[in-house]
Amino acid sequence: MSKVQDYLIERLGIADTIVYAKKKTVPIHKQSFWYYWGGISLFCFIVQAVTGILLMVYYRPGPEAYESVRQITFETQFGWLIRSVHNWSATIFLVSVFIHMFSVFFMKAYRKPRELGWWSGMLLLLLGLTFGFSGYLLPMDDLSYFATKVGLEVPNTIPLIGPAIANLLRGGLEVSEFTVQRFFALHAVILPILYLPLLAIHLWLIQKHGNALPPTEEAKPESERRNMPFFPNFLAKDLAMWLITLNVIAVMASLFPWNLGPPADTLAPAPEGIHPEWYFMSQFATLKLVGRILPGMWGEAFGMTLFTLGLVLWFLIPIFDNDKANGVRSRQVTYFGIFVVAVLILTTIWGYIGL
Template identity: 45%
Template sequence: MGSAPEAAPRSSTHRNPLVRWLDERFGWEDLLAPLRHKTVPVHKLSYWYFLGGITLFLFIIQVLTGILLLLYYRASANEAFESVQYIMTQVQFGWLVRSIHSWSANLMIFTAFAHMFSVLFLRAYTKPRELTWLTGMVLLFLALGFGFSGYLLPWNTLAFFATKVGTEIPGQIPVIGKPLLIFLRGGEEVTGATLTRFFGFHVALLPGITTLLIAAHILLIQRLGMSVPPSQEAAWKALPPSKREMPFFPNFFARELMAWYIALGVLGLLAALYPWELGSKADPFVPAPAGIRPEWYFVFMFQTLKLIPAKVGPIDGELLGILGFGVVGLIWVLLPFLGGDRYGRRQVFIRGLGVFALAYMLGMTVYGYLAK
C-alpha cells in the first residue's frame, strides 16, 4: 500500500511562536481570516446584537455547572432529592453551583426570548435568514425542553406536579397523544422511570442536539453577516458616507466579552443573594399544594389553560388551548415563509402580531402571578 503524499510545508512569519507553530501545521491564520474580515454594523440599535452572544455564554455556564452537578447528583426517585440536598448542604459551594445552574437557566431563557423578539422587530428573520430563524426557534424550544426536564431532577413537590401537568398536555393531542405521554413518562404515571428518562434527555440528548444546532446557527450568522434594520439601511442608502461598521475581531469581540462579563456579574449576584430553593420531596400521594404554578416562562400558557372553560362548543377546553398554542407556535416558526418580502406590507401585520404576542405573554404572566 502506498503512503499518501506529504503536505507541502507551510511557512509562517507570525511573531508569536505558538501561532507560528500552529500556522505552519494547519494554516491557523487562514482559519481566522474570515473573522478578521467580518464587520459588525454600528447604529443606534447595535446593542441588540449582544443578546444572542449572551444566550450562548449562559449556555456555556449551564454546561460547566451541569458537569459539576453530575459529580454528586443521583437520578433515582429514592435518591435524587437527597443528593441535591447533599449538594446544597454538605458539598463546599454546592449551593452556589446549583444556584448558578438554576439562575443561568432562567436568564438564558429570558435572553433567548428577548433575542427572538429583537430579531422579529428588527426584521432580521426575513430572506435570506430563514434558516437562521428556524434553527434559532428550534434552539428556543430546546431551551424550554432543558428547563422542563431539568425542573424535575431535584424530585420535589412542585417539580412533580409541573411534570404531571406538562406531560399531560402533549398527552391530549388526538391519536399520538397517549403514546407520546407514555414515551415521555416512561409509563402511565410520573414515577422514578420519568426521572431517569428526563435525566437522560437533560444531560445527553438535548445537549447533543443543542450543540449541533448552535454550531449551525453560528455558521449561518457568519455566512450571512449581521442584519441591519430596514430604517437604518434606508438611511445609509440615502447617505452612503454615514454608514458605520466595526471589525468583528477584536473590536466587537471585546465588547461582547464585556457583555459576558456583565452577565456573569449579574448571574453571580443573583445566585449568591437569592440561592435557588429545594422545596419538599415529591410524594405522589399528597394533593397539589395551593398556589402551585410552573416556571415563569410557562405561566402565560398555564394561566390561559386556567381560564378556558371546560367545554367550548363540542371540544374540551384544554384540548382547544393546547391545539391553539400548537398552531400559533407553528405559525411563529414559519414566519419567514409567511411574511413575504422584507419591505412588504405584510411586515406591518407581523410586527403587530409580535407586539400582541409580547403583550399577551407579559399580561398573562403578570395575571398568573396575581390571580389566586
C-alpha cells in the first residue's frame, strides 16, 4: 500500500502539495459555521452534474421535449426521483450559493487578496442563475413556456440590440421547439464549459488564500485565534454537511416530487397566479412594484436599470471596501449589505403575498 502511495506521490510530483495540505488549517470562531456553505454549494453542483447526465439519457430536446419528460416522470423506473433530485438540488444549490455569498460579504472576505474569489464567485452565481433559467424551459410544460417567454422580455428591454439578442436566444420570434433545442445546448454544454474552469479557479483561490477571518477575529492577536487542521478535521465536518445535504435533498425529492404541468400550448392563456421560481421572485416583484409607480415602458426600463446598477455595485464591492487595515469595519458596506438582504427578502415575500 505505502509502496503504491510512494510510487504515485513521486510520479505525480505532489510531495510538496501533501506537505502543504498537512499544514492547511481552518480558523475556529463563532462564525465558523458559515465556512460550510461553499462546500454545500459544491456538493449540490456535483449532484446536478450526476443527475443531469442521467436525465440526458432519456431527455429529447426539440419537439419531443415534453413527451420525453413525461416518460421520464411517469414511465421510466425512478425517473421521477432523478428528476426531482435534479430540481431540489438546484433549489438547495442556489440557497447555499446565496448564503455563501452573503456570509462572504458580511465577513468582508472579498478584501485583498481575495478580490478574484469574489468576482469569480459572482460570475459563478450569474452562471448558476442562467443554469436555472435555461433548465426551467426544458420540460416545455405550460409554466416553463410562460416563464421563458417572460424571462426573455428582460434582454428585450436592452436598448437597440435587445430584440436581436432576445430573438437569438429564442431561435425565433416566439418560444418554440427551437428555443428548447438551444436552451438544452446552453444548459448542458455551454454553461458547464464556462462554469467548470471558473469553479476550478474559485476553488484554487481558496486553497491559495485559505479561509478569510471576519474582522472581529482579525482584530484579535494571533495567539488568541484558534485553528483546526483541514485534513482530516475540517474535511470530516465538510463531509458530514454533505451527508446532511444529501439527506435533505433525498427527503424533499421523495416527499415533494417535482410536478409536470400540461404541455405548453401557444393558444392557451397564461395560468392564474403564474410566477417565477423563488430566486427570480425579488426581481419579479420589484418590476411589478415599479410598474405601479411608473407604468409602461419607462417603469420597466427604470426597474431593469436599477437592477443592473445594483448588481454592478455589488460586484465592485472589493474596490469600494478595500480597507487593508485589519480589524477595521467599514460600517457603510455592512449597512449596504443588510439593506440588500432586507430588500431581497421583503420583495420576495411581497411577491408571494401579491400572487
